[in-house]
Amino acid sequence: MMARYAIAVGTFYRDLADRLIDSARGAFEEAGAEGVDVFEVPGAYELPMVAKYAAESGRYAGVACLGAVIRGETTHYDYVCGESARGIMDVQLATGVPCAFGVLTVENLDQALARSGGGKRDQGAHAAEAVLALVALREQLS
Template sequence: MRIALVVARFYEDLAERLEAGARAVLAESGITDLETFDVPGAYELPMAAKLAAESGRYAAVVCLGAVIRGETSHYDYVCGEAARGIQTVQLETGVPCSFGVLTVDTLHQALARSGGDKRDSGRHAAEAVLALLAVKQRLATAG
């Protein structure tokens, strides 16, 4: 099984932490055939996810990144469009896509949610894709 990781690199240190968490879960599940696609920011995740999903080369796409609230409404647009876009990709293609994008107010919150003391959103995004793949497989073999 081959899985695509689409990673928004705007916050490089957070992206690395999220990717490490996702890779760890997938490796624990025996999945090592991974390909990473880097994009500048979260806004670009849906398009990269769509390209990966439509290629037919991947069973699933894990989308990772971070958006930290600033002083303008830019945050709201980026978060909303990234979430909507990734959801649309999976619904239109049938290829499971997970939303491992941190949407936080501060860098401290982002660090806590990327393998810090709160949770590891990279791990959770990989776990979500695995759960969707299990449902898909179960329904495909149900008879």
């Protein structure tokens, strides 16, 4: 699939972000992507905005949105998770550019590590694969 893709990533947890980026980039490259650009933002809450910028630029076939939100002692987790997911969905529906939700929403660091950087629960790779699947379906149906 010769196309260019974007990765939008919240870097609040830098080590997790790097693992997610590596696996998403690997999935895009394995599928034959022409190129992959990475755009970093402070956290998951900012992902919808950068996804919108990338989608509206016309340069990308799709955007994989990555990051991690780990539950703490307050309700902040609920707001960040829900609003980032809704915002990313809104971007793809408004623009027609596939945007995948590859944000880890977990209880602790062990769960985050198990879902990043390899293995069958790798959210970075799954987000890229979701974008690729939607791009293929869009081409098939157009």
